[in-house]
Amino acid sequence: MDTILKTGVSRRAVLGAGVVGTAVLAMPNILRAQDKSLKVGVYGGYFKDSFDKNIFPEFTKATGIAVESVAEPTGEAWLVQLEQAAKAGAAPADVSMMSQVAMLKGQTTKLWTPLDMAKIPNSKNLIERFVNKYPDGSVAGIGAVSWYITLVTNTDVYKEAPTSWAAFWDKANADKLGLLALVSNSFLLEVTAKTFFGGTNALDTEEGLLKAFDKLAEVKPNVRLWYRDEAQFEQSLKSGEIPMGQYYHDVTGLAASEGHPVRSTFPKEGGVQDSGCWALSRASKKVDEAHIFIDYMSQPAIQATLSRKVGTSPTVKRELLDLSDKEFAAVSSDIEPIIPRYDLYTTKSDWLNQKWTELIVG
């Protein structure tokens, strides 16, 4: 014990602190950055790591606003936390990346501060559907990134890539599929409607939804795994244990580039395009910084960087991007995507959830 106490602060540590201190003074950037800061919530894991490495340092360099990234859980747990915190006047993150369903749910309690589009000039670059609006027309969130859920296969097991989502219904694929376990993240109702009933408008009525559920029930014998956890499916897909399923285009591409025998295919009916919005919590005091951040992220150059480094699909118009055809094809497709019917997951969420759970568990 005595020896530990005596050691105290070593000479080395004092010297080290001195060097760091001088360095900080020599770089006014860092000091200034400490004055202005922003807490940004992004999905934990691969997303947060990529943003921390490729995006946030550049943003701080360009604007002098330091970013403290917060790992947010997927699902709606983060929405619940933001809402509870906002009630108490706190914001665990100023700006968060939120899914579309979470955006709509947050709208009902006015959780999102309406954004001032005049302060976000780059928002004109965005594809219209990526601007999330309140019913009164004010803007609740701005498209951050989008991603595709596509038809994925193990190349050792399937020499030929399937061309249609209808492959899920093929009797030859019994016990071979891995599908997402929740109605609100698998978007299989939309896939069914687009593949067999002419489009997602078929889901407008309850009758149409029930028809889609019936059609989807035919897939059940083919499904080996209904997964919530991505790692569960990814591992099985790579090994060929579960050789077909739905999965994220970006991560599958990454796995293929690492030499795993997997491929992601955009079926002729289109991939499912889901997206995340930047949204500002009403409890946040960093309104100006948040607008600067969102504007910065909406630049075509940054969206292109995201496509190259993170593998997400851009939310700004294709013609504004300097992505080559090959780079664009790696993250997106010219086939018209299936856009999820987010409205259903707020207006009919409990009914859909009940029917879905009965369908797969029953």
Added chain:
Amino acid sequence: MKREPPQSVADYGPLFFPAGMLLIFFVVPFGTMIAVSFFQRQEGGFYTPAFVFSNYERFLSAFFGGVLGFSLMLAVTVAICCVVLALPFTYLLSRLSRRLQVIWLVGLLSVLSLSEVIIGFAWSTLLSRTAGLSNLLVKIGLLDQPIALFPSFGAVLTGMVYQALPYTILVLYPAIVRLDPTLMEAARTLGSSPMRAFFNVLVPALRNTIMATLIMVFIFALGSYLLPQILGRPQHWTLSVLITDQAIYQSNMPFAAAMAVFLVLVTLGLVALTLLIGRKGEKA
């Protein structure tokens, strides 16, 4: 030393800390949960304070009854499997030399350091078609081609028994070690076979311990939600899985709370029933 009954408030002092902890970390959260279970769910939003029974009404259906029934059945099966495996094992363990006992116990304790996630993924690899145990059976000629042993009920049961077995052994161990060895010797002297002595003398002598262990493993297994997801098909999902879905993915806290309250009540009811039957049996 004679034990004096507590005279003043100060004598109860040592109780304040645990009582406070129990209040803060159990009574208050549980009370909150009960309150939330009566709140009104706002579809497409959160919930508002109210006093409605709709969350319980939704639960009272054949579908959720079936899931609850399956969860209870699974937990009972896990408890019975664990005790059936652990009892002879622990008995044999208690007759080993001190040194060997310590080695075994350290090994068992180290299993406890594995998280549920690791156990789940390890078993899913062991039971897989591409890398699993069935490949060994093919090598020695027992199978024509490797087969997938998961997802299945057997896989869920295996994973959960594996996870609960060390607890079972650690609970049984002290009671068995303390058991008077002359009991078994007397039985043997009176001409009973080792098997007969085990079932007719040892098991009845440990009746209360076995009951307590069964209840402990049962409750432990009832809360499992990860292993049924990793190793089972949707029909093997427990009520805990559906509670998680409602709370985390549907942000339907009132319904999740109602299901959780129901699960706790049914569990407590079953435990009480077991104890009651046990007491009656003792009197007879």
